[in-house]
Amino acid sequence: MRDVIQKVVATEAEAKQMVQAARSEAAQILAAAQKRAKELTATARQESQIEAQTILATATAAAEKDKQQRLTAATAEIEKQIFLDDATRQQAVAAVVCCVCS
Secondary structure, eight states, X not given: OHHHHHHHHHHHHHHXXXXXXXXXXXXXXXXXXXXXXXXXXXXXXXXXXXXXXXXXXXXXXXXXXXXXXXXXHHHHHHHHHOOOOHHHHHHHHHHHHHHHHO
């Protein structure tokens, strides 16, 4: 009977060791998975930031180009609508100088 009790106790101790080892291994696997998840998150965040900066730079360049085209077109339109001959231009300059100097 004593033999049976000792075997049961030994089996329980072995089972406890196996459970502890499994828990330890599970904790290590979880820690490794968490570390990998953090790395992947950081990498994804960096890639997203780079992509956002690229998109912003492209949009800014396109907006600047559009602004320049509109300004050029507006300048050309104004120049077509307003034509000053030399005499009128000289009168305008004289009037501006008179106003500034007065």
